[in-house]
Amino acid sequence: MVVPDETPLRLVHGGRWVVSRAWVGELTGASAGTLARWYAERHVQPEARRHPEVVHTVGRTHYFDQQAVEAFWAVWQEEVGTGRLGRAGRKPGSPATGGADRAQRERAVSVALAVLREEGGYRRGLAAQLAREHGGVARSWQRAVGEARAVFESEQGAGRDAAP
Template sequence: MVVSEGMGLRRVHEGRWVVSRAWIRELTGASSSTVERWYAQRGVQPEGRRHPEVVLTVGRTHYFDQQAVEAFWAAWQEEVGTGRLGAAGRKPGDGHGGYSADRSQRDQAVGVALAALREEGGPRRGLAARLAREHGGVVRSWQRAVAEARALYEAETTGTAPEGL
């Protein structure tokens, strides 16, 4: 017996409700890529927080046991504490690396990078990678901090105010 509901989001298979990834996105508020990542990484997740296996495939649409999906989502919310994910669980920001919650950390990193620029007498290739190794974090974040610090350093050495400050 097949009972479809809303564009193939849900159906009955072997006497139980099964749901598609689109239904899971509606339930969780997660993006398509997040739902796909949960499924792809199910083998490395703890058993209680593991995305359910595919129960049925119709065409190219995979369906999962609805009760298992709801249990997975409840465990995820309890452990991760996100409620609805909104924008894939990412921190809010301006899209240019300016995260308000992390601004104090960014300012600290810019201070470290500025001190390194002063010590070395100016920009050097590989500075961001070196700072990432010495202080932790990812190179891309240090590249942003070094770029801000470089503007400050150049303003110090030329006696002009950096743009935007």
């Protein structure tokens, strides 16, 4: 039964079952942010792993072909897995540092610091180069290079202050 102000999660359109984004979230366990990203970035995914297109709209609710969604989800689980599903971003009140994310950042800072020491200092484009060489997002590498640069510059300052 449909409550007057609520849109159904699933309905028949053109003789086929169509499902809303909320239904897809219930099927996959993905957060609203992940669902939005899958749809927004569908054009850059391989065809088999591409989120289905909207086939019907009721008010502001988009509906997708249920069979296409289920096929998409089966391929996604097989090729990508479900380990990164859930809420987008940090949970409210969680610390900005610590855990696996901080360990990964520390490794990135170590890599960046080694490059700074080898090259004798910072140069433009270093974060982008590290992102290409080691994978990951350029913005994350920019943060890691910033942290490494602070350590490197403090080491250089300490070296100048030391007596010969």
